[in-house]
Amino acid sequence: MLPPTIISSDSHVIEPADLWTSRVAKRWRDRAPRIVAEESGDWWYADGQRLFSVTGGTETGKRFEGNEKLRVQSRMAEVIAGAYDPAAKLKDMDADGVWGELVYPTTATTFWWLPDTEYAYAMMRCYNDWVAEFAAAQPERIKALGLVTLDDIPRGIKELQHCAAIGLAGAMISVYPGAARHYALPLYEPFWAAAQNLSLTLNLHTGSQRLPRAERQSSDPGNAALSPFQLPSSYCTTNYWVQLSLADIIFSGVFERYPKLKVVSVEFEAAWAPHFIHTMDYTYTQRIRRADWPRFQSSALPSDFFRRNVSVSFQEDALAVRMRHDIGVDTLTWGTDYPHAESTFPHSRKIVARLFKGVPDSEKKKMLCTNAARLYGFRLPKPSHATPAKAGG
Numbered sequence: 001m002l003p004p005t006i007i008s009s010d011s012h013v014i015e016p017a018d019l020w021t022s023r024v025a026k027r028w029r030d031r032a033p034r035i036v037a038e039e040s041g042d043w044w045y046a047d048g049q050r051l052f053s054v055t056g057g058t059e060t061g062k063r064f065e066g067n068e069k070l071r072v073q074s075r076m077a078e079v080i081a082g083a084y085d086p087a088a089k090l091k092d093m094d095a096d097g098v099w100g101e102l103v104y105p106t107t108a109t110t111f112w113w114l115p116d117t118e119y120a121y122a123m124m125r126c127y128n129d130w131v132a133e134f135a136a137a138q139p140e141r142i143k144a145l146g147l148v149t150l151d152d153i154p155r156g157i158k159e160l161q162h163c164a165a166i167g168l169a170g171a172m173i174s175v176y177p178g179a180a181r182h183y184a185l186p187l188y189e190p191f192w193a194a195a196q197n198l199s200l201t202l203n204l205h206t207g208s209q210r211l212p213r214a215e216r217q218s219s220d221p222g223n224a225a226l227s228p229f230q231l232p233s234s235y236c237t238t239n240y241w242v243q244l245s246l247a248d249i250i251f252s253g254v255f256e257r258y259p260k261l262k263v264v265s266v267e268f269e270a271a272w273a274p275h276f277i278h279t280m281d282y283t284y285t286q287r288i289r290r291a292d293w294p295r296f297q298s299s300a301l302p303s304d305f306f307r308r309n310v311s312v313s314f315q316e317d318a319l320a321v322r323m324r325h326d327i328g329v330d331t332l333t334w335g336t337d338y339p340h341a342e343s344t345f346p347h348s349r350k351i352v353a354r355l356f357k358g359v360p361d362s363e364k365k366k367m368l369c370t371n372a373a374r375l376y377g378f379r380l381p382k383p384s385h386a387t388p389a390k391a392g393g
Contacts, residue, residue: 002352002353002364003367004099005099005369006142006349007102007333007334008098008264008336008372009264009311009336009371009375010104010313010336011103011335011337012332012337013105013106013131013134014056014079014084014107015105015106015107015127016084017034018128020032021131023126023129024122024126028119031048031119033047033094033107034056036338042054042073046055046111046123047114047334050338053072053074054354056079057079057083057340058074059071059339059341060083060339060343063341063342070190077083080339081337082339086142087138090142091100091137092345096344098336099323100372100373101141101142101336102335103135104172108124110209111147112209113150113209113210113211117149121152121159128147129166131144131145132144133166133358140378141343143168143378144169146159146166146171147172148176149174150188150191151210151364153188154190157190157191159191160194160195162259163200169200170262171200171201171202172204172205173202174208175204175244175245176208176211177245182248182321183252189257193226194255194259195261195381196258196260196261201311201375203264203266204245204263204264204266205236206238206242206266206267206268211259224294238268239265239268241271243276246263249263250305251280253386255285255308255309256297256298259308261308262375263311264375265310266287266305267313268321269315270312270313270317270320271317271319273306273331277307277326277327278305280282283302284301294343306387307327311371312327313332313334313385314333315335315336315337315344318355321356324359330371331371332371334350334367334372388393
């Protein structure tokens with residue numbers, strides 16, 4: 001039986017068309033992200049760069065009618081209301097049998113692709129203030145994350161402090177900041193310390209690589225779109241980026257120095273984790289110890305830090321559920337990816353019931369509720385106030 005209270009650790013908003021044009025300072029107004037209506041559909045542009053259409057919020061649930069119905073271009077007027085209106089989101093959560101949601105951006109995730117640091121900071125601040133207002137409309141059941149770019153560490157710390165001050169539950173940082181600024185470098189020490197002191201999670205979400213355009217994959221080199229996820233091979237191998245960053249953080253001893261710091265892998269599924277954990281331990285214990293390879297002060301292994309300090313969000317990964325003890329039951333959280341085309345909405349409880357079949361109730365409760373509640377500060381309702389179980393739950 002499923003727990004009455006289920007929390008999605010990976011849901012999304014679709015940013016309103018006028019979010020940036022109506023809020024950014026005048027100096028940025030002409031360059032602000034905006035919707036441009038084209039013959040093929042409505043497209044987001046940011047700083048002159050064509051990003052993507054708005055299908056992340058218009059194809060919700062259609063995959064259950066047949067994948068051939070999914071579109072890659074659509075209109076802003078078609079976006080589901082729960083993607084940008086908190087009251088409508090709550091109605092969809094109730095209909096889906098989901099009590100709480102942690103929300104990520106959609107359009108704003110692409111701001112790590114844009115090279116202008118000042119521009120990125122300004123647009124992220126604008127989003128952070130808006131999404132804090134969005135979550136504050138339903139504070140018991142909706143939590144949100146801020147966005148922080150780390151091109152400038154002191155400025156990144158100030159933005160992290162701002163996220164805490166306006167009530168955000170954590171912060172997205174780039175899933176991979178590039179080889180020249182990888183997360184094993186000492187320059188990040190003040191930022192790790194600030195995140196630990198503020199008790200904010202640091203979340204690594206798919207699609208947020210801070211890489212030069214030449215390093216991204218595109219299905220159409222002549223197209224202005226900057227998506228790193230245009231080729232099937234990109235979708236199948238995307239967890240490469242999060243593994244790079246987690247290994248850099250773990251091997252450089254960040255979690256040994258900051259034992260309360262929490263780093264979260266989001267939207268990479270989770271079945272990659274057992275092999276990754278094993279390979280880290282093998283590398284640490286069996287390979288030749290090069291002079292520049294750091295060693296932990298204690299007898300701990302990389303796997304110990306992974307299971308203590310890392311959380312992994314997944315959606316429909318049956319392999320991960322079967323290997324949950326290899327990953328760590330306390331490490332795993334589940335998410336709907338609402339309202340994106342691949343989300344489990346409106347059949348989340350039915351899908352989860354199938355996914356978790358045979359799993360002990362105590363472990364279901366952790367992965368579907370209490371792990372996420374602990375990470376993001378959800379105050380769980382009394383059983384009588386939880387969202388009623390839907391079909392399949």
